[in-house]
Amino acid sequence: xxxxxxxxxxxxxxxxxxxxxxxxxxxxxxxxxxxxxxxxxxxxxxxxxxxxxxxxxxxxxxxxxxxxxxxxxxxxxxxx
Amino acid sequence: xxxxxxxxxxxxxxxxxxxxxxxxxxxxxxxxxxxxxxxxxxxxxxxxxxxxxxxxxxxxxxxxxxxxxxxxxxxxxxxxxxxxxxxxxxxxxxxxxxxxxxxxxxxxxxxxxxxxxxxxxxxxxxxxxxxxxxxxxxxxxxxxxxxxxxxxxxxxxxxxxxxxxxxxxxxxxxxxxxxxxxxxxxxxxxxxxxxxxxxxxxxxxxxxxxxxxxxxxxxxxxxxxxxxxxxxxxxxxxxxxxxxxxxxxxxxxxxxxxxxxxxxx
Ligand SMILES: Nc1ncnc2c1ncn2[C@@H]1O[C@H](COP(=O)(O)OP(=O)(O)OP(=O)(O)O)[C@@H](O)[C@H]1O
Ligand SMILES: [Mg+2]
Numbered sequence: 001x002x003x004x005x006x007x008x009x010x011x012x013x014x015x016x017x018x019x020x021x022x023x024x025x026x027x028x029x030x031x032x033x034x035x036x037x038x039x040x041x042x043x044x045x046x047x048x049x050x051x052x053x054x055x056x057x058x059x060x061x062x063x064x065x066x067x068x069x070x071x072x073x074x075x076x077x078x079x080x
Numbered sequence: 081x082x083x084x085x086x087x088x089x090x091x092x093x094x095x096x097x098x099x100x101x102x103x104x105x106x107x108x109x110x111x112x113x114x115x116x117x118x119x120x121x122x123x124x125x126x127x128x129x130x131x132x133x134x135x136x137x138x139x140x141x142x143x144x145x146x147x148x149x150x151x152x153x154x155x156x157x158x159x160x161x162x163x164x165x166x167x168x169x170x171x172x173x174x175x176x177x178x179x180x181x182x183x184x185x186x187x188x189x190x191x192x193x194x195x196x197x198x199x200x201x202x203x204x205x206x207x208x209x210x211x212x213x214x215x216x217x218x219x220x221x222x223x224x225x226x227x228x229x230x231x232x233x234x235x236x237x238x239x240x241x242x243x244x245x246x247x248x249x250x251x252x253x254x255x256x257x258x259x260x261x262x263x264x265x266x267x268x269x270x271x272x273x274x275x276x277x278x279x280x281x282x283x284x285x286x287x288x289x290x291x292x293x294x295x296x297x298x299x300x301x302x303x304x305x306x307x308x309x310x311x312x313x314x315x316x317x318x319x320x321x322x323x324x325x326x327x328x329x330x331x332x333x334x335x336x337x338x339x340x341x342x343x344x345x
Binding site for chain 1: 227230231234235237238241260262263264265266267270274276277
């Protein structure tokens with residue numbers, strides 16, 4: 001029976017996920033729009049030097065305890 | 081040096097700051113401490129009525145700050161709970177009547193005479209909160225397990241830390257075991273993981289809290305209620321004792337209703 005109950009996400013799981021994400025933005029004072037803009041400009045700079053795989057890249061906020069870090073994982077295809 | 085002046089704060093309104101100040105203050109006093117509770121919610125006086133002291137007020141916090149009376153004249157001593165004194169808020173003034181430096185001076189004066197000083201902060205992050213925070217050694221942040229309250233708690237924690245008052249301690253109020261069991265409410269581990277500060281206590285959703293404020297009697301005076309026990313344990317933790325957290329019960333469940341029906345007969 002357990003699978004039956006587990007198949008539906010409980011509201012507390014959504015609450016936790018949503019809070020963790022929004023607090024990351026709150027703590028860094030970065031809203032999602034600003035983060036998108038930052039990503040865009042960051043890529044422009046990096047692309048000047050190396051060729052990157054934009055489909056495999058990931059730039060996001062990550063947090064541990066009460067500190068927030070900007071984490072970027074940008075696969076490089078080759079140098080220009 | 082251990083903290084003795086605590087600000088009870090939350091960011092979001094209505095989550096239980098005044099309730100916590102009243103019952104935790106009473107619990108500390110019942111354990112033999114000298115405790116002053118200050119209502120810093122100027123203009124929205126509440127702590128007096130929750131404690132049942134509303135008819136004994138002569139002077140208030142603003143009178144003391146403006147020098148219209150002495151501190152000792154404004155302090156209302158609770159006759160039922162020995163060691164507990166209330167400094168009421170002014171009802172006819174606004175938050176601007178009290179500046180942070182004035183609050184700090186007041187808290188320093190109270191510090192000399194009491195073992196604990198609990199400052200009931202108004203909701204919000206503006207001047208009223210700033211003043212309430214000014215005289216405190218550290219903060220106790222109250223939240224409920226609801227998304228908006230937790231988010232606001234996080235904001236307040238950031239402001240307390242930025243004011244160099246150290247990392248606050250957390251009280252999670254209005255925990256409902258029925259909802260937690262169903263996965264419809266954040267539990268204490270979730271909230272602590274999200275806010276990443278020390279958990280000082282959990283308080284159940286409890287009708288005893290409502291009837292206590294209806295009667296104007298601290299819930300800790302009633303030996304039986306679960307919330308009263310929760311506040312007594314928080315008092316012991318402040319004293320440095322290592323006490324387990326209360327076991328939440330789902331007391332509106334069918335079997336418990338049945339049980340209490342049987343036992344009340
Ligand atoms: N654990 C609880 N169980 C049941 N009711 C509660 C509990 N905690 C608080 N309440 C009720 O919730 C209401 C709001 O509580 P309280 O006045 O302490 O909040 P507050 O944070 O001081 O509000 P404000 O921001 O307006 O100052 C009160 O009516 C109180 O009785
Ligand atoms: Mg209040």
